[in-house]
Amino acid sequence: ADGVTGAAGTLLFTGRGAQTFQPGQGDAPADVVPIDYLVRIIIGCAAYMKPPGTNFALPYADVPDPNSASTSIPTTPGSNSPRTSTGSEEYMNGNPKKPKLPPFPVIYQTTAAAMKPPKWRHAYDVIRNYWVRTTKVDIPTSEEYFVSSKAMFKARFFMKYQLPQSIASVAHAVVGGEGLGKNVQKMSKMVELASKISEAYEPFLRHTWIFVDDSTQDLRAKLSCDTEFDLSVVDDIFWEKYYADFNYGVHYYVSQEPGVRTISVPFGWDCALYTRSRAASNLIIDKQIQSIVYSNDDINRRSDRMVEQLVEALGNPGAQDKRKEDEWLTDMDASLDDWEHDDNQLIKGEQLGKWRLKIGDNDEAVKVVVLNDKRVGAAIKQ
Structure with a gap:
């Protein structure tokens, strides 16, 4: 719990x-x-904590004097946290009051x-x-x-x-x-x-x-x-990655589901399917292609199946399953067909919108050339 x-x-x-x-x-x-x-705060305060001696004040909340504006807690410019006076004396109506005693026990507010x-x-x-x-x-x-x-x-x-x-x-x-x-x-x-x-x-x-x-x-x-x-x-924490990793940790250690993988990538890396550079291209996952043969549910199941098989292959490189290899290649071929014949106006004319601008007799050869490109193999190995 x-x-x-x-x-x-x-x-x-x-x-x-x-x-x-x-x-x-x-x-x-x-x-x-x-x-x-x-x-770091917990360990640090224990390391720098000192006995208060005989003169200290309990950390009660300050009650402002309704007759004096000078007792209100000032706010440092550019900060969201109010600051109390750090001098040895407090002033009211221009006259010094009694010396300010150090508080004890010390309360460390974290925000x-x-x-x-x-x-x-x-x-x-x-x-x-x-x-x-x-x-x-x-x-x-x-x-x-x-x-x-x-x-x-x-x-x-x-x-x-x-x-x-x-x-x-x-x-x-x-x-x-x-x-x-x-x-x-x-x-x-x-x-x-x-x-x-x-x-x-x-x-x-x-x-x-x-x-x-x-x-x-x-x-x-x-x-x-x-x-x-x-x-x-x-101070310069990347909150998007922090929350992604936080959710992964909760999912893995608390919910304890099997096969959980993080979706964040190390600094300086990127993912082709879920890239942060939205202006670079139209993503296959986010910008779903329009198939003339398969429904959206079929396409989603096909994509999930391909990703699962790829992850399984990366986790066990020595394993060989001819049936799964053939199934993955069939799914890949169907994906290329959908991408090639997509007439969706949202991606028409973009760099990755089509394999060819004109559908011809050599479409199969084009796909073979793309699949045989060494960069495809390098991407899969990576």
């Missing part, structure tokens, strides 16, 4: 179709703190505000993209999920998509509905716990909060000279 606490549970149940966000939260910042950042986190609608797009690509779940897009009208949200959400609405149905969805057996009670308790946790931190999603993180910023300055614990390493 520990694996579905916090953001991990939110990602898991969102990917399985459970409602974890409210329709009006789309433009709120996704203040999810990376675990690397949090661990992703300085890391430029994405909005929840953008994070949701990555979450949805992962689960749609790795499972058969069909969940709403961010445009359908985050709407201004709650009534419209309910109508779109439960009429168009068959989503789990009870603890038992969510428990089945979490493990794919297969092999649940005696674990149904355990899974139900796990889902119920995650539901209570989600309810507990719902106010943090419903409102935009500003955290007083002076202690964390002081610790950040102390750790800046240590490369092992420097907190600035997360």
